[in-house]
Amino acid sequence: MHTFTLPSGIEIGLVEMTGAEEDLLTNRRLMKNGEAINQVLLNCTKRLGENAEPKMKDVLDLLSGDRLFALVRLRQVSLGDEVELELACPNTGCGERTPITVNLGDIEATPYGEEREFEFTLPGSGRKVKFGYLDGHKEKRLAALKEPNLTAAMMIRIVEIDGQPPSKKALNEMTMGDRSALRKEMLRVDGGIDTQVDVSCDACGTRIRTRLEAEPAFLFPSVAS
Numbered sequence: 525m526h527t528f529t530l531p532s533g534i535e536i537g538l539v540e541m542t543g544a545e546e547d548l549l550t551n552r553r554l555m556k557n558g559e560a561i562n563q564v565l566l567n568c569t570k571r572l573g574e575n576a577e578p579k580m581k582d583v584l585d586l587l588s589g590d591r592l593f594a595l596v597r598l599r600q601v602s603l604g605d606e607v608e609l610e611l612a613c614p615n616t617g618c619g620e621r622t623p624i625t626v627n628l629g630d631i632e633a634t635p636y637g638e639e640r641e642f643e644f645t646l647p648g649s650g651r652k653v654k655f656g657y658l659d660g661h662k663e664k665r666l667a668a669l670k671e672p673n674l675t676a677a678m679m680i681r682i683v684e685i686d687g688q689p690p691s692k693k694a695l696n697e698m699t700m701g702d703r704s705a706l707r708k709e710m711l712r713v714d715g716g717i718d719t720q721v722d723v724s725c726d727a728c729g730t731r732i733r734t735r736l737e738a739e740p741a742f743l744f745p746s747v748a749s
């Protein structure tokens with residue numbers, strides 16, 4: 525068993541992935557709604573803090589940054605540190621692939637602080653927003669949405685606006701300036717691991733941005749992306 529400390533400070537004991545997990549990860553339906561990742565995390569987590577028999581609820585209770593951190597470490601203990609990607613250029617006139625190698629041991633983790641709820645005053649309207657962190661339960665609700673969008677992703681973290689539960693209407697009416705300030709604040713207090721990949725196309729220089737976990741080669745090094 526491999527032991528790591530999650531960004532929230534909880535210790536996790538992981539065992540490497542086997543064929544059972546490979547089957548889960550190649551199931552398109554289960555990948556799409558996030559069930560595959562939840563099941564893989566559950567199968568491979570043998571200890572969470574003092575808990576030696578973690579259940580699905582415990583895996584979903586984890587904050588999203590802890591979950592992604594665990595997934596990155598699980599990839600490392602199962603398949604090694606190096607992820608080789610060939611990123612397609614988003615510029616349709618180019619279409620070249622840029623090869624890059626990411627060493628998972630090098631990417632930075634940010635610990636979560638003690639607090640779980642935050643208050644932020646919107647700079648434009650002066651309204652007070654109370655918000656929390658994303659966790660596995662909320663990720664599951666987001667994955668079930670037909671049209672996930674920025675409003676849904678923000679709303680799911682908001683506890684109250686001026687003491688009232690958040691509504692879609694309140695989020696839609698919020699100015700872009702206030703929404704942008706709130707998003708920045710949410711990012712500022714967040715913990716986790718930075719899996720963003722940001723490179724320039726070798727051929728034309730167009731910026732290519734993606735997330736490691738969105739690339740097939742992250743979990744399947746044998747599959748050319």
Ligand SMILES: [Zn+2]
Pocket residue numbers: 613614615618619620725726727728729730
């Ligand atoms: Zn290009």
